Amino acid sequence: MRIAFMGTPDFAVPTLDALLEAGHEVVAVYTQPPRRAGRGKALTPSPVQRRAEAAGIAVRTPASLRDAAAQAEFAAFDLDAAVVAAYGLILPEPILNAPRHGCLNVHASLLPRWRGAAPIQRAILAGDEMTGVCIMGMEKGLDTGPVFACRETPVGRKTAGELTAELGEIGAGLMVEVLAQKPEPVPQPEDGVTYASKIDKAETRLDFSRPAIEVERQIRAFNPPGAWFDHGSERIRILAAQPVPGAAEPGTVIDDHLAIACGGGALIPTIVQRAGRVAMGPDELLRGFAIPKGTRLG
Structure with missing residues (x-):
């Protein structure tokens, strides 16, 4: 044809x-x-x-x-x-x-x-x-x-x-x-x-007030380039994560491996990325960029 x-x-x-x-x-x-x-x-x-x-x-x-x-x-x-x-x-x-x-x-x-x-x-x-x-x-x-x-x-x-x-x-x-x-x-x-509807850039900001299963969908839906949260002056992208049981104020880091409480359950990031850096595991990120347990993420 x-x-x-x-x-x-x-x-x-x-x-x-x-x-x-x-x-x-x-x-x-x-x-x-x-x-x-x-x-x-x-x-x-x-x-x-x-x-x-x-x-x-x-x-x-x-x-x-x-x-x-x-x-x-x-x-x-x-x-x-x-x-x-x-x-x-x-x-x-x-x-x-x-x-x-x-x-x-x-x-x-x-x-x-x-x-x-x-x-x-x-x-x-x-x-x-x-x-x-x-x-x-x-x-x-x-x-x-x-x-x-x-x-x-x-x-x-x-x-x-x-x-x-x-x-x-x-x-x-x-x-x-x-x-x-x-x-x-x-x-x-x-x-x-x-x-x-067309994706609005604001939708790619992670909303930890939502249930962990929905936040994990948000991470998959916006990879690439990656859904994100801000900590201090840096933007951190989460490229992959696993929803798990957990309870704390939404957005709170609940362990030393960057597990984050959500509106229902918690989220364990498995691949993360700082701006301008290669993707890495959360423990590698934390060795060079402190996000201590108890930190509230926006």
Whole structure:
């Protein structure tokens, strides 16, 4: 099939690779413009742009697809389909309607649960036992289109980073299957709709007033880059932890190994990180950065 691929982060790269491996003609790749990143704030192309350029595919990085010139250029590709995976731009109707078979999206949830921007993090935070990927036909509404196929996977104790990588691979294989088999899409049910709103940076601050099981979900949902607390002038990220029984004023360090009381139970950090340092175990952290038993963490 003659396809345009539209995606930006690492999650999208396996789908681009799968399309190429399956022999589809990817005539153009659309991705977000390069962003400033790193200590030097150099302009950095997206993972999808780097992969597309390595494969010799023409890359376009429009800031918007709303102007007539961008829409005319897209229509001129004479596409069978557009494949979308975490692109990050809204597709206006002229874009959605241009390919003969429409625009197909790799969405990282079991629709209609977790429509929206952050389905992986919201599934972890909510304590969902299962999540997955759906291949959805795109329409004007927010993730409201009919579904061609879904595939499930357990959430378990996976971090957002681990689940993102897994779902990216699952979605890539599922998209290739859908393009080959062309199943009839099924409208989403009206029951069970939830929305995965964009993550606010304030949500990544650890809230020890909540039950330990919820704080541990917060740690997994925001890794990477990591949920955090402040102590003195330093920000400490907790990258992994284990909820355990315990009782004390929430936020109190209750032993010499950085166990922290929560609103119900306690939390034992297993991987932590000071700003600008490598990740380490809590005992290693405490050897160079004192957080004594009885300390109240905010």
